[in-house]
Amino acid sequence: MRRIYHRFPQSIDLDFELNRPFLEVLACIARMHDTHTTTRGADGLVKERMLIQIADGRTQFLDLNDLAPLTENVAEAADFRIDLQRTLLTPEKKLPVKENVFFLRIVDKGAVTECYIAKEGRLGDLDAMDLRTMLKGACE
Known part of the structure; x- marks a missing residue:
C-alpha cells in the first residue's frame, strides 16, 4: 500500500538514490525511529533524538510504532516526517536546543530506492545533506 502525504512539499531540497531495495530501506528507517545519542558539547551534554x-490516509502522519510491522503495510512509495530534536541536559532540567523537521519520500525503483528530502521551515541547524548522511549510514 502506498502511503503518500498529499501536502508533501513541491520544492525538494535533495533527491538521491540508495543502492538498497525498498523493503531494506524501510527496515533501516524503522530501526532509526525513537533512537537517541548523547554527545558532549560546549555547553554540556546534548541528547539528540x-x-x-x-x-x-493521505492527510496525517502516524507514529511508526502504531504501524508494525512496517514492511508488511507499505509498498511502492512512502512519505515520512522526521523530527530531529536536540536537548541540553543540565543537572536542574532539560532545555530544548534545536528542532529540525524533514519530509522524506522513498520510492521503489527495483534494486535501488529513490529518496526525496524537503526541510520544513528554516529553523534548526541541519539540512537535507545531513539527513542523507544519516540515512546512508543507517542503511549501509
Missing part, C-alpha cells in the same frame, strides 16, 4: 512518522 530521532522520531519518525509515516503518512496515513
Whole structure:
C-alpha cells in the first residue's frame, strides 16, 4: 500500500538514490525511529533524538510504532516526517536546543530506492545533506 502525504512539499531540497531495495530501506528507517545519542558539547551534554512518522490516509502522519510491522503495510512509495530534536541536559532540567523537521519520500525503483528530502521551515541547524548522511549510514 502506498502511503503518500498529499501536502508533501513541491520544492525538494535533495533527491538521491540508495543502492538498497525498498523493503531494506524501510527496515533501516524503522530501526532509526525513537533512537537517541548523547554527545558532549560546549555547553554540556546534548541528547539528540530521532522520531519518525509515516503518512496515513493521505492527510496525517502516524507514529511508526502504531504501524508494525512496517514492511508488511507499505509498498511502492512512502512519505515520512522526521523530527530531529536536540536537548541540553543540565543537572536542574532539560532545555530544548534545536528542532529540525524533514519530509522524506522513498520510492521503489527495483534494486535501488529513490529518496526525496524537503526541510520544513528554516529553523534548526541541519539540512537535507545531513539527513542523507544519516540515512546512508543507517542503511549501509
